[in-house]
Amino acid sequence: MGLRAAGEAGLALGAMLLPSSLLAYGIARWLQRHHSWWPVQAFRLGMAPVVLGLLGATGWVLARGAAPGTAATPPWALWLITAVTAALVWRTRMHLLWLLAAGAALGVLGLV
Incomplete structure (x- = not known):
């Protein structure tokens, strides 16, 4: 792969990953800053079973x-x-x- 192709691949990768990464980072910072708010606490408590279920499903898929x-x-x-x-x-x-x-x-x- 030439230098130009590698640069284009890197640019494409950055264009795909940067927006979602910045969004996740911003939301995580906001949630951390407002961790004492009851809606944030309710959100975290509600998401815990979802995250555990997704982790279990991922383990199941990987094991199978x-x-x-x-x-x-x-x-x-x-x-x-x-x-x-x-x-x-x-x-x-x-x-x-x-x-x-x-x-x-x-x-x-x-x-x-």
């Missing part, structure tokens, strides 16, 4: 992603990895991105 016969890892092991990861995130202060990086490394090595 390896159809039988496509990966060397048996399905029960994938469910075990998912459960251990969820427990580590829930019970420790380990950041989720470290666990995602570990999963990516295991995938690159062909272990899962």
Whole structure:
């Protein structure tokens, strides 16, 4: 890829990601600034089950992603990895991105 094409790709990526990123950042700052308002507290309490449901659905989709016969890892092991990861995130202060990086490394090595 030439320098011009890389620049155009970077510009396109920025044009796609920047508006939504700025919007999310602005809303997060506003919510943090007004965290004591009852409507903000109600919003956060109402969104908690939605976020948990979406995280659970994402884990389900990712765990089912390896159809039988496509990966060397048996399905029960994938469910075990998912459960251990969820427990580590829930019970420790380990950041989720470290666990995602570990999963990516295991995938690159062909272990899962």
